[in-house]
Amino acid sequence: MRAHPLPALLVTLAALTGCDAPADDPRVAWLQSTLVEDNRILLERSPDAVADKFRKMASRPYYFFRGSMAVFVGDAGRPGATPTRFGSGPASRVLLLGDPHPENLGSYRPPSGVMVFEYNDFDGATYGPFHQDVRRLGLGFAVALLEAGAEPAVVGSIVEAAAAGYVAGVGSLAAGAPPFEVTDRGPSGEIVDDLLRRAARDGHAREALDEYTVVEGGVRSMFFGDVERPTDGLINDRVEPLEAEEAALVRGLVADYPATLLTARPAGFFAIKGISRRRGAGVSSYPLRRYYVLVEGETAGLDDDRLLELKEVLDPTRVAALHLRDRAFSGNGQRVVDAQRRLHAQPECDPLLGWSAAPPLQVRIRERTKYQKGIDVARIVERLDERRWTLDDVAQLADVAGRLLARSHARAETLDGVAGLGPIADALADDGAGFVAETRAAVLTELPRFEADYAAFVALLAEEGPWLGYRPASR
Amino acid sequence: MAGLSPRVPLIPSAPRRVSSRAAPALAALLALSACAERRPDPFPGADDRAALAVDGQVFAGYGYQSRTRGEGEAETTNAFVIDRAELGVGYAAESGLGLELRLEAVRTAERGSYIGVDGNSLVMRVRRARGFYSGQVGPVGLDVELGLVTDPWLAALLPRFHQRATGPLLAEQFELFDANELGAVVGLRFWKDRVTLALGAANGEGRADTEFNADKTFTARLSVELPVAEVSGAPLRVGLHGVARSGSTGPEPRPTPSDRIGGALTVDHPDYGLGAMYLRATGLEDRGDEDGEAIELWADARLVSEWLGVAVRWSRFDRRPAGGDVAGRRRLSAGLFGDVHTLLPGLSRTRLYLLYDDEQIDAEAGSVPGVAEQTTGVRLVLEVAAGRRF
Numbered sequence: 125m126r127a128h129p130l131p132a133l134l135v136t137l138a139a140l141t142g143c144d145a146p147a148d149d150p151r152v153a154w155l156q157s158t159l160v161e162d163n164r165i166l167l168e169r170s171p172d173a174v175a176d177k178f179r180k181m182a183s184r185p186y187y188f189f190r191g192s193m194a195v196f197v198g199d200a201g202r203p204g205a206t207p208t209r210f211g212s213g214p215a216s217r218v219l220l221l222g223d224p225h226p227e228n229l230g231s232y233r234p235p236s237g238v239m240v241f242e243y244n245d246f247d248g249a250t251y252g253p254f255h256q257d258v259r260r261l262g263l264g265f266a267v268a269l270l271e272a273g274a275e276p277a278v279v280g281s282i283v284e285a286a287a288a289g290y291v292a293g294v295g296s297l298a299a300g301a302p303p304f305e306v307t308d309r310g311p312s313g314e315i316v317d318d319l320l321r322r323a324a325r326d327g328h329a330r331e332a333l334d335e336y337t338v339v340e341g342g343v344r345s346m347f348f349g350d351v352e353r354p355t356d357g358l359i360n361d362r363v364e365p366l367e368a369e370e371a372a373l374v375r376g377l378v379a380d381y382p383a384t385l386l387t388a389r390p391a392g393f394f395a396i397k398g399i400s401r402r403r404g405a406g407v408s409s410y411p412l413r414r415y416y417v418l419v420e421g422e423t424a425g426l427d428d429d430r431l432l433e434l435k436e437v438l439d440p441t442r443v444a445a446l447h448l449r450d451r452a453f454s455g456n457g458q459r460v461v462d463a464q465r466r467l468h469a470q471p472e473c474d475p476l477l478g479w480s481a482a483p484p485l486q487v488r489i490r491e492r493t494k495y496q497k498g499i500d501v502a503r504i505v506e507r508l509d510e511r512r513w514t515l516d517d518v519a520q521l522a523d524v525a526g527r528l529l530a531r532s533h534a535r536a537e538t539l540d541g542v543a544g545l546g547p548i549a550d551a552l553a554d555d556g557a558g559f560v561a562e563t564r565a566a567v568l569t570e571l572p573r574f575e576a577d578y579a580a581f582v583a584l585l586a587e588e589g590p591w592l593g594y595r596p597a598s599r
Numbered sequence: 600m601a602g603l604s605p606r607v608p609l610i611p612s613a614p615r616r617v618s619s620r621a622a623p624a625l626a627a628l629l630a631l632s633a634c635a636e637r638r639p640d641p642f643p644g645a646d647d648r649a650a651l652a653v654d655g656q657v658f659a660g661y662g663y664q665s666r667t668r669g670e671g672e673a674e675t676t677n678a679f680v681i682d683r684a685e686l687g688v689g690y691a692a693e694s695g696l697g698l699e700l701r702l703e704a705v706r707t708a709e710r711g712s713y714i715g716v717d718g719n720s721l722v723m724r725v726r727r728a729r730g731f732y733s734g735q736v737g738p739v740g741l742d743v744e745l746g747l748v749t750d751p752w753l754a755a756l757l758p759r760f761h762q763r764a765t766g767p768l769l770a771e772q773f774e775l776f777d778a779n780e781l782g783a784v785v786g787l788r789f790w791k792d793r794v795t796l797a798l799g800a801a802n803g804e805g806r807a808d809t810e811f812n813a814d815k816t817f818t819a820r821l822s823v824e825l826p827v828a829e830v831s832g833a834p835l836r837v838g839l840h841g842v843a844r845s846g847s848t849g850p851e852p853r854p855t856p857s858d859r860i861g862g863a864l865t866v867d868h869p870d871y872g873l874g875a876m877y878l879r880a881t882g883l884e885d886r887g888d889e890d891g892e893a894i895e896l897w898a899d900a901r902l903v904s905e906w907l908g909v910a911v912r913w914s915r916f917d918r919r920p921a922g923g924d925v926a927g928r929r930r931l932s933a934g935l936f937g938d939v940h941t942l943l944p945g946l947s948r949t950r951l952y953l954l955y956d957d958e959q960i961d962a963e964a965g966s967v968p969g970v971a972e973q974t975t976g977v978r979l980v981l982e983v984a985a986g987r988r989f
Contacts, residue, residue, distance in 0.1 A: 150888035153853035157885045203918045203926030207969025213668035253967045593850040
């Protein structure tokens with residue numbers, strides 16, 4: 125097995141498609157409409173940022189996967205989708221992560237100081253059928269392995285590992301075992317251990333503060349500019365100053381946020397020392413507003429300054445046709461924070477996690493620290509290519525991801541107010557092997573369609589322009 | 600208008616003969632109705648000239664529902680609901696020209712959404728906003744509408760469908776036709792309005808979206824409706840209706856086809872209603888590769904004066920995804936109703952329904968593919984309408 129250089133993959137795909145998306149293919153039309161609809165609000169608000177998002181999605185299959193959740197959900201709920209034998213009413217009202225995949229796994233440093241490995245993106249959290257999250261996770265691994273040039277049989281085995289991890293996680297909890305946790309206190313596989321090790325090192329070095337702030341004359345202030353150079357014109361990591369009006373908005377958001385913390389902080393902790401706007405982060409969330417705020421911390425000294433990240437949150441991609449209770453959350457900021465606290469083993473994995481709102485803007489707030497570092501699929505592909513990591517390491521990561529997902533689903537309350545474990549265990553009904561096989565089959569059915577969608581998307585961008593044929597009102 | 604069918608005159612009064620001099624104004628006022636071609640009830644008034652009309656309508660109720668998915672336990676809900684609340688104002692001049700603005704109250708957060716305008720309260724939005732002309736060109740009646748209009752197919756069926764308060768027609772529920780769309784409709788009436796031809800052109804995206812593509816959605820409807828008997832002093836009309844639509848939604852250059860063809864039989868009388876409708880759809884929602892087939896039957900009759908009636912409706916909607924199995928859902932709704940507006944003077948219609956509902960959704964059509972759904976429930980629905988002409 126050998127990793128494909130990404131530009132070569134793109135060229136190959138373009139050649140395969142002839143840079144021509146079939147005009148009469150209803151699937152292509154649906155794909156185009158779905159992506160336009162999914163980005164409609166942002167296409168009107170920030171057309172250039174959405175154009176960059178689409179370019180980023182086109183640059184790698186995995187980025188397309190991350191930016192096309194609406195396509196996945198649309199397919200999952202349509203008549204004719206791969207059905208499940210493991211569905212039931214109660215098991216359809218489980219608190220889902222919404223978008224679990226390898227790059228939404230990462231490290232945290234809770235107050236105990238012990239590094240932990242958890243899911244780290246809850247923007248898509250909503251209620252729905254548990255099997256959808258497992259399939260999304262499986263597809264994430266499959267696309268990652270697609271980038272690594274893996275054979276279908278290998279892809280299938282890794283998907284199986286994730287689903288089997290899920291089944292084992294549910295079984296273990298049902299048998300009364302303590303909740304599954306991954307920490308830096310024990311080996312958890314090469315990939316996880318590598319991440320936790322680097323996160324502890326960089327977090328301890330306060331690398332995030334060094335990157336996004338500067339100290340001059342004994343005063344720490346915001347850095348403005350490119351932290352990482354743009355690639356092919358795409359912003360990777362840029363921080364910019366704010367106009368006065370926007371800065372005032374951010375100050376208001378920060379002022380309201382301490383009340384949403386689980387543990388109160390001393391007066392003056394959140395005194396603002398600087399604000400910047402971050403551009404270039406994420407894929408799906410690329411056009412969303414993201415701010416960095418430098419606050420005082422426990423003392424007036426420079427060493428305990430904290431950097432907060434405020435990230436805009438929109439509605440999650442709706443699980444089609446599921447009639448779920450309205451207003452299960454008070455707003456999107458509260459939704460993602462509440463979901464994270466309930467889906468994590470420790471509610472205070474991220475001690476500064478909270479939310480704020482200045483309607484219609486809703487934000488999730490967390491500490492921006494390198495203790496929080498995410499899995500990078502490109503790094504996995506690179507290490508596989510260099511033979512420093514093996515497919516067994518990836519399988520081990522998949523197993524861990526499946527177990528963490530099972531624990532998250534099982535412990536959080538469903539819409540019915542009970543822990544998810546019971547409904548999920550009932551739905552699996554001692555046929556874990558059947559669930560694993562069904563998940564594998566569903567993902568392997570989905571994968572060729574995903575590849576075709578990606579090729580069509582690349583062609584569509586070339587043919588239809590930066591907004592996939594949509595014309596923002598401002599243009 | 601859809602909210603006030605000709606069975607529901609703005610001001611209840613005894614029918615009276617209409618002078619030929621007053622005909623244009625009368626026609627214009629009736630054109631406030633979405634079914635402009637119908638002339639069953641004379642519109643009351645002092646001089647039948649220029650007039651301003653105001654009307655409102657509310658569907659409110661309480662329902663208990665039990666939904667089962669797969670082998671799981673039933674999920675029960677009970678809730679007070681407002682399915683519809685509308686307020687319309689229209690002005691028609693003697694020339695036949697007129698305007699209508701109709702507002703409706705809606706919940707702002709959709710199911711599964713977490714943010715509504717103003718904290719998820721009911722807010723008002725425009726349901727219909729149109730200018731119209733209704734007149735006579737020689738032997739041919741002419742109706743023209745422009746603005747936010749109702750699709751010609753729904754405009755024809757809704758006034759003949761007496762049970763709208765119990766739920767929308769399949770054609771409306773699954774957006775096979777748009778109840779509200781930016782466009783224009785031209786209607787021609789022949790043979791004392793017994794034959795009508797309506798041609799509509801609209802954006803195709805529905806009210807919620809701006810136009811995505813240059814293509815327009817064209818709808819043609821032909822209706823033949825004849826009074827076949829006099830029952831209880833009122834004509835019993837039997838109508839045959841056919842429709843064809845060529846439409847598209849979604850962005851260029853691959854708009855999704857949204858074509859329809861269908862027909863309906865209606866029997867219409869103040870005390871009785873009967874209908875059968877068949878529709879075939881090519882392209883559903885944003886899926887150009889899905890076909891659909893809708894069948895809907897309904898019947899209602901007053902049994903004991905206005906105090907007690909019976910209403911039944913049944914529908915089946917099948918989706919056929921490309922290369923997939925048919926995914927169907929069936930719904931039965933049956934119950935009793937009573938028209939109690941005589942207890943509340945000033946209201947043109949006050950009807951109370953007590954209904955039993957049963958909906959079966961195939962596993963393929965369920966919200967979780969592979970898991971069948973069944974929903975049963977009991978509903979109490981109050982329909983209130985009132986209007987006044989100035």
